Amino acid sequence: MLKNLECVNPNSCFSKAQENEMLFVLLERDLAAPATIRFWMQERIRLGKNQPTDPQILEAEECAKYIETQQIVKSGTQN
Numbered sequence: 001m002l003k004n005l006e007c008v009n010p011n012s013c014f015s016k017a018q019e020n021e022m023l024f025v026l027l028e029r030d031l032a033a034p035a036t037i038r039f040w041m042q043e044r045i046r047l048g049k050n051q052p053t054d055p056q057i058l059e060a061e062e063c064a065k066y067i068e069t070q071q072i073v074k075s076g077t078q079n
Contacts, residue, residue, distance in 0.1 A: 028067050028070050028071070029071070029074075031071065033064070033067050034064040034065075034067050034068045034071075037060050037061075037063060037064040037067075038060075038061070038064055040060065041057050041060050041061065041064075044056075044057065045057065
């Protein structure tokens with residue numbers, strides 16, 4: 001989710017985090033982000049916390065794909 005939307009969406013992970021709960025943020029420019037997101041998806045499924053068709057998993061895959069696309073686009077414009 002885009003930063004500005006994450007901050008104002010009451011259903012976002014950021015908004016749902018408890019006051020003293022640790023967060024870890026992956027940035028779009030981090031080349032490891034898509035693979036890390038996909039590992040998280042696989043681990044959630046392995047642990048039985050999610051099913052492959054759950055909205056949370058589908059949103060995570062969309063995010064990974066979006067980040068990959070942006071990384072490709074931006075790498076082509078920075079040459």
